[in-house]
Amino acid sequence: MEIYLIIMLVLMILGSVHALHTKDLISTVISLGIVGFGLVISFLILSAPDLAIVQVVIEIITLAIMIAVIAIATFQLEKKQWRFSFVFYAATIVFFTFVVLLVSSRFSHILSFFGHHTTRMADIYMKSAADSGSANLVTGIILHFRAYDTFGEATVLVTAVTGVLTILRHSGKKNKN
Amino acid sequence: MIHPHGLTVVAKKVCQFIAPAIFLFGIYISLYGHLSPGGGFAGGVIMASALVFQVLVYGSLLEKLRKEEWRLEIAESVSIFSFLILAVLGLLVAGTAIFFGNFLPVGKIGNLVSGGFIPIGNLIIAIEVCASISLIFLALLIYKDEE
Numbered sequence: 355m356e357i358y359l360i361i362m363l364v365l366m367i368l369g370s371v372h373a374l375h376t377k378d379l380i381s382t383v384i385s386l387g388i389v390g391f392g393l394v395i396s397f398l399i400l401s402a403p404d405l406a407i408v409q410v411v412i413e414i415i416t417l418a419i420m421i422a423v424i425a426i427a428t429f430q431l432e433k434k435q436w437r438f439s440f441v442f443y444a445a446t447i448v449f450f451t452f453v454v455l456l457v458s459s460r461f462s463h464i465l466s467f468f469g470h471h472t473t474r475m476a477d478i479y480m481k482s483a484a485d486s487g488s489a490n491l492v493t494g495i496i497l498h499f500r501a502y503d504t505f506g507e508a509t510v511l512v513t514a515v516t517g518v519l520t521i522l523r524h525s526g527k528k529n530k531n
Numbered sequence: 532m533i534h535p536h537g538l539t540v541v542a543k544k545v546c547q548f549i550a551p552a553i554f555l556f557g558i559y560i561s562l563y564g565h566l567s568p569g570g571g572f573a574g575g576v577i578m579a580s581a582l583v584f585q586v587l588v589y590g591s592l593l594e595k596l597r598k599e600e601w602r603l604e605i606a607e608s609v610s611i612f613s614f615l616i617l618a619v620l621g622l623l624v625a626g627t628a629i630f631f632g633n634f635l636p637v638g639k640i641g642n643l644v645s646g647g648f649i650p651i652g653n654l655i656i657a658i659e660v661c662a663s664i665s666l667i668f669l670a671l672l673i674y675k676d677e678e
């Protein structure tokens with residue numbers, strides 16, 4: 355299990371390094387998408403499916419909005435060396451798709467089938483609910499059995515606020531000049 | 532756009548009575564999260580709505596709001612960091628040795644002080660959510676007016 359986690363982490367680090375060093379804004383956003391979707395599979399490996407679902411939704415919305423904003427702001431067609439870059443990009447896409455499909459197919463059994471429910475974890479929760487010492491069962495689950503999930507959700511919120519502040523503060527400064 | 536000097540005197544007086552009650556209700560929801568429905572996220576959003584209500588009624592004077600924004604940024608960062616410290620404390624204490632292990636005594640189920648670190652975690656989450664949502668609201672106000 356840990357080797358898959360390491361693979362995903364290396365992918366995410368490569369994506370973030372590429373996002374820092376590239377000049378095109380669109381490719382920055384797309385390589386940040388590699389980081390986000392790698393995070394989704396890492397959450398799935400770490401048995402936090404709720405967090406993975408939240409992260410998928412947030413990542414898709416963020417990616418769509420960022421691409422729309424950047425495409426409106428700085429859209430220009432560039433002529434490059436077509437043949438080499440086409441082969442390179444196609445090979446990269448096939449490779450990363452293969453890696454993501456391999457890792458996610460190994461761990462997709464954590465999620466239940468579409469339309470089915472799992473009682474595997476619910477039984478454990480119901481039996482050992484008194485261990486958390488919380489009269490409210492949901493809070494006991496959120497902050498005791500699934501405190502890691504809660505921590506990730508709070509981190510998602512902090513990241514969102516950081517993004518909002520960064521974008522808005524930048525535009526405010528630009529308007530002042 | 533929100534008027535910089537706020538609404539009339541009647542609205543301001545009503546806000547003086549209602550906004551502390553809303554804030555107190557948010558604290559109650561997050562403190563009693565381990566006894567009654569609610570918890571950190573819901574309580575934090577309620578606490579943030581008190582601030583939004585105040586800004587709507589009292590107007591958006593930029594100097595005051597900028598000071599508030601600075602404090603809220605510190606509160607947000609400190610709260611998420613202290614939640615991580617809470618997790619690492621559960622890892623370090625010899626009895627639990629688990630990430631997010633419940634290292635405090637559980638107590639009697641149903642009391643206000645029970646459940647180990649669950650009320651503390653609820654309170655930290657509430658502060659974090661309140662600071663985040665207020666920050667987004669203030670950022671949309673401040674940076675638009677800063678032109």
